[in-house]
Amino acid sequence: MFKGLILIDNENIEYSLDLIEVVKRLAGEEATFIYGLGINLSCEAKGLDAVIHVDVPKIQLKDSRVVTDIVQQVHEEYQFDSIIILATEFGRMVAPRLAMRLEVGLVADITDIEVDKRGKKLIRPAFSGNIMASIVCESSPIMASVHPNVFHVDAEELIAVPEKLTFVPSKLKASSIEVLEIIECEENTVDIREADVLVSAGGGFKEPIDQLQGLAKELTGLVSVSKQLVDRKRAPREIQVGQSGKTVSPDLYIALGIYGSTQHIEGLKNVKEIISVNTDLGAPMNYLASLVVHGDAAEFARKLSTKLKG
Numbered sequence: 001m002f003k004g005l006i007l008i009d010n011e012n013i014e015y016s017l018d019l020i021e022v023v024k025r026l027a028g029e030e031a032t033f034i035y036g037l038g039i040n041l042s043c044e045a046k047g048l049d050a051v052i053h054v055d056v057p058k059i060q061l062k063d064s065r066v067v068t069d070i071v072q073q074v075h076e077e078y079q080f081d082s083i084i085i086l087a088t089e090f091g092r093m094v095a096p097r098l099a100m101r102l103e104v105g106l107v108a109d110i111t112d113i114e115v116d117k118r119g120k121k122l123i124r125p126a127f128s129g130n131i132m133a134s135i136v137c138e139s140s141p142i143m144a145s146v147h148p149n150v151f152h153v154d155a156e157e158l159i160a161v162p163e164k165l166t167f168v169p170s171k172l173k174a175s176s177i178e179v180l181e182i183i184e185c186e187e188n189t190v191d192i193r194e195a196d197v198l199v200s201a202g203g204g205f206k207e208p209i210d211q212l213q214g215l216a217k218e219l220t221g222l223v224s225v226s227k228q229l230v231d232r233k234r235a236p237r238e239i240q241v242g243q244s245g246k247t248v249s250p251d252l253y254i255a256l257g258i259y260g261s262t263q264h265i266e267g268l269k270n271v272k273e274i275i276s277v278n279t280d281l282g283a284p285m286n287y288l289a290s291l292v293v294h295g296d297a298a299e300f301a302r303k304l305s306t307k308l309k310g
């Protein structure tokens with residue numbers, strides 16, 4: 001029996017449950033028993049075989065060192081064959097800490113899995129995305145982090161009600177987080193990972209990004225960007241597509257002045273159609289596109305918007 005643990009991210013329950021697919025693929029032909037670790041979890045997390053519930057004071061949940069402590073203690077009790085963590089900003093703080101504590105390797109940001117006679121191969125981009133590396137972990141548990149939206153579990157797998165287990169951690173470190181001030185943020189209801197249409201701007205889109213909101217609205221979609229625009233402070237990070245941004249899977253992706261670097265392409269998963277607008281016909285993005293428009297990105301966006309309004 002292959003025992004896998006998924007650390008459930010309370011703010012990303014659906015993406016956490018997609019990690020069931022990761023454990024199943026890692027197990028290969030072996031039967032699986034998949035645990036979820038829910039810290040202060042209030043929902044049922046259907047599809048897992050069991051959920052181990054841990055309750056801690058709310059502030060401790062924000063401290064990656066405390067969460068690492070909890071996962072370590074739970075692993076010491078259950079001895080998992082693999083531990084899979086969602087590569088959110090928080091997950092990326094927990095995963096390497098935990099790997100160090102357990103003295104095992106961590107394969108970060110995996111995009112695929114292959115299991116054959118030579119072992120369980122975790123596949124991830126390496127050398128700035130120029131090659132895909134297959135990594136076999138000889139240590140146990142196998143630890144990996146996975147970007148949200150990279151793997152998907154079938155909806156019919158998410159029916160079974162998990163067994164409910166509880167775990168009381170011993171001697172947790174006091175959190176070193178101190179609350180200095182509470183600032184209410186506007187709730188961000190926009191998530192490019194959920195969009196069916198993305199109007200995406202890159203370095204070749206020379207106008208302010210806000211100008212694309214109208215076009216995105218006409219297409220009932222959202223605006224996204226390449227990293228270049230985030231680095232140049234022209235757009236917020238939450239709407240960045242790519243390796244260090246979000247993985248998206250819209251039906252239509254309109255790439256406005258995006259070169260198509262490997263790091264950007266990595267964020268495009270199961271995209272049905274791409275329209276690439278670029279002044280350079282040789283841009284790699286064009287080779288992925290079903291339709292290439294040779295010309296200025298801003299002018300194209302303006303004209304398309306006017307046409308759709310008409």
Ligand SMILES: Cc1cc2nc3c(=O)[nH]c(=O)nc-3n(C[C@H](O)[C@H](O)[C@H](O)COP(=O)(O)OP(=O)(O)OC[C@H]3O[C@@H](n4cnc5c(N)ncnc54)[C@H](O)[C@@H]3O)c2cc1C
Nearest residue numbers: 202203204226227242243244245257259264278279296297
């Ligand atoms: C570790 C690491 C992680 C990274 N993560 C990401 C990531 O998550 N996401 C990401 O996007 N990048 C990422 N990058 C950066 C990536 O390598 C590229 O630098 C970046 O994607 C380039 O953005 P771009 O294509 O928008 O801009 P550029 O490379 O500047 O390309 C602009 C494109 O627009 C075209 N163009 C120019 N003018 C016009 C015009 N008027 N109209 C139409 N087309 C025009 C050009 O021909 C070109 O093809 C990462 C890099 C590293 C090293």
